[in-house]
Amino acid sequence: MPLPESMSRVVVVGTKSRIEEAIEAFYSTRALHPVDHVSGADGMSVGTPLPANSKASERLLKVRAMKKELGVTETTETAKVAVDEIKNKIASGSVESTETEVLKVLDVKNDLKQRIAELNIRKKNLEFLMAVPVDLELYSGYRSLAVIAGTVKEDPSEALKSLADSESFVSFRKKEGGTAAVFVRTENKDKAASILSEYGFSEIQVPEGKGPVSEALVQTEKEVADLCDKLESVEKEVEALQTKHRTFLRASEEELSIEIEKGEVPLRIAVGEYSYIMDAWVPMNMVQSVTAELESRLGNDVHVEFEETRGRNMHEEEKAEERFKKVPTKSKNGIIAKEFEYATSLVATPKYQEIDPSILVMFFLPLFFGFMIGDCGYAIPFIILGAYGLKVTHHKDWRAIATVLFFGGIWAFVFGFFFFGEALGMHFIGHWEPPLDMTWEGLLGIHLPEWFTGIMVDGHGISKLGSHVSMLLKLSVYIGIVHLLLGYVCGYLNVKRQHGSRHAFMEKGGWIVMFSGMVVLCYALTQVLFDSVPLEGTVMYLLVIGIVMVATGVAVASRTDGIMAILELPGMVGNILSYTRLVAIGMSKAGMAMAFNYIVFGMIMGMSESVVWPSIPILVIGLLLFAFLHLAVWTLGILSAGLHALRLQFVELMTKFFEGGGTEYKPLKVKRIKTILTQTKIDKEV
């Protein structure tokens, strides 16, 4: 079983005057995982960011602000730019000059937007006042007269009549509400306001101006239209600016982010007056190449010292200094198992000293998924979807899902064809006797050749909803036993590596014996209780062996786990029975598919007795329904089979040996997406 890659610790010491070059060299190795320095350790404190960082941060802020304003997103298509080119542009002040150019246009755009918003408010107020036959200049300019104008929800005409020395203009429509303008003596203003407030009054600001409201409204509408035209042309300018600068913005953002990241490295290492010291983890097989790389780039100004290669025994970790205790985990999985690391990472990052479960997940997750689906008809879309996903997506989440669909689909095809012999819920071989026996042979009226039936288990495949149910349940239990036993064995191997054989036997050996004993005991008991086999001979021996093994296992395990060893016994049986879901879910899918097939062929197409093809319209409707219903089963398959297959890995398998809690290996390296290295630098990615 694969363990994470062996890691070595090195110390890199160099002269502070060349720290910038040193950081470039660290990045070029793409293998150094620095141990964060703690101020005070070794009498040295952490360093400060490189001087260029503050300017770079300022520029990055400007670039990101411009990106947002111009609508340049991560999905905007842009060309790649050579690193030297973008560096020169940034150094020559392109960020600042672009900002000036962009801000100039954006200021005009914002002013226009603000002006249009103001005019729209004016327009709205004028529209309200249209109903009042008073010119605009008459609303203001009085000494002893107050004017209140606004909208009302109910008609205040009657109430306003009680106001002495006042003139009211009310326009009201029952459904739309209305407008009221009241001219009243200054001292009566509060009284008027209080009367209006009872009628849902909301005051509006009377726009300044002269002449009839209608003229002012026409004038305002014209102004709004003019400004909108101007805004449109400015937006075109913004669009042109986006097209002109988007490549520069995305490339400079990436370059500046990389510069800042590199500039912050001194914050993670020890820096003194004249030198710097960096402790770092390196994959064991890369120590020499890393040393050679650093020495070739920095000459005598760097010294790399090999400190240790950490073993898997926990004593080594306990003896180590606090900051060197945890070793980063670099998974060592093949090209396929790598895609399943994501599933493991959903639980935790493996510890340096333990088996990486990804390889087991790689094997069992698609296997269980395929077993639960177990149908050629559903398998083919899974394979196509998975292959397409693997081809187009680079996101790790989607890749993980696509991998499961692809390999799960292959298993589903294998099980569906050879083991279950069915497609879309119908067996290939057999007679047409709905609802339980609906077959492709019967439906299409053909007779499949002998060799075809010969390659299937039992001549026609195993029926999920018939006489083979007991066999399938037993099979799922056997699969569970193997899966769980593998988990226990991995647990034993983990503890053996971490603490030695004796400790491993005491901690995990007892559980293996107990589990094996439980399996033997349960087998003997089922023989006696369900199959009515007399309690003698082999069954008797098995029963005794089972009891002895369980007792021995409990005795050993209880020394480390105490009472839990006994309490876990029913849990073990539960764990094994949990695998019956492999069949239960397969059956539920098959049951749904059978019901849908009967609805389509038996009830809609009228073939409940024998196959007589209906008229074309009925046939088309039936086939459309057939496709839709099976699409529903297929979609449910992704959810139920996928989640349950994952659960069996997470809950049943991993809890037997996987502890997690490791630190992910994150070497100093950069990933360039929008900037490219020029040919001379291509081999020395920095």
Next chain:
Amino acid sequence: MAMEGDVGSGLIAIGAGLAVGLTGLGAGMGEKDVGAAAVGAITENPGIFGKAMIFMVIPETIVIFGLVIAIIAIFAM
């Protein structure tokens, strides 16, 4: 299959239905609390999705047992 037309078959069918229905109810009640807490915890820290899922699916085993009992009742009795 014990699906004749007698009272025994009817009782078996009722028993199978009760096995699935009641365990489904129980699992649902269990998952209700765990699920709510798990969603809250994942919102705080998406990194614990796997662990949250483990807790989430523990009560659901019971309904699988119910389904297995129902299958045995219908097909194997």
